[in-house]
Amino acid sequence: MPQYQSRFIDIDDQIEACRRVFASDKKWTVVRGSDLEEGESQGLPVWSKHVGDPILESNITHRIDYALFMVAALENDNLIREAPAIVGCQTESACTHAAQPS
Numbered sequence: 001m002p003q004y005q006s007r008f009i010d011i012d013d014q015i016e017a018c019r020r021v022f023a024s025d026k027k028w029t030v031v032r033g034s035d036l037e038e039g040e041s042q043g044l045p046v047w048s049k050h051v052g053d054p055i056l057e058s059n060i061t062h063r064i065d066y067a068l069f070m071v072a073a074l075e076n077d078n079l080i081r082e083a084p085a086i087v088g089c090q091t092e093s094a095c096t097h098a099a100q101p102s
Contacts, residue, residue: 045065055098060091
C-alpha cells in the first residue's frame with residue numbers, strides 16, 4: 001500500500017500571491033481548483049465565478065482536467081482578470097446544476 005504524505009499549504013503565502021496578481025496591470029487568470037485526483041480525462045471542467053455555487057459542490061477534478069482548463073484559459077478572453085473556481089464536468093454537482101440557469 002503506498003504511503004501518502006500530508007501537504008501543508010501556507011495560506012498566508014497564497015493570499016499574498018493572489019493579492020499581488022490581482023493588483024497587477026497584466027492579463028491574468030487565477031484558477032481556484034477543487035480537490036485533485038488521478039484518473040482519465042473527463043473533459044473540460046465546469047466553472048463558476050462564485051465559490052459557493054452549487055455546481056462546485058462535488059469539489060473534485062482530475063489532475064489532467066485541471067491542466068486542460070489551465071491551457072483553455074489561455075485562449076479564453078472571458079477569463080482575463082477573473083478567478084474561476086472549477087469542478088470536474090462529470091461530477092454529480094456538475095451534472096445536476098450545469099443545465100439549470102444561474
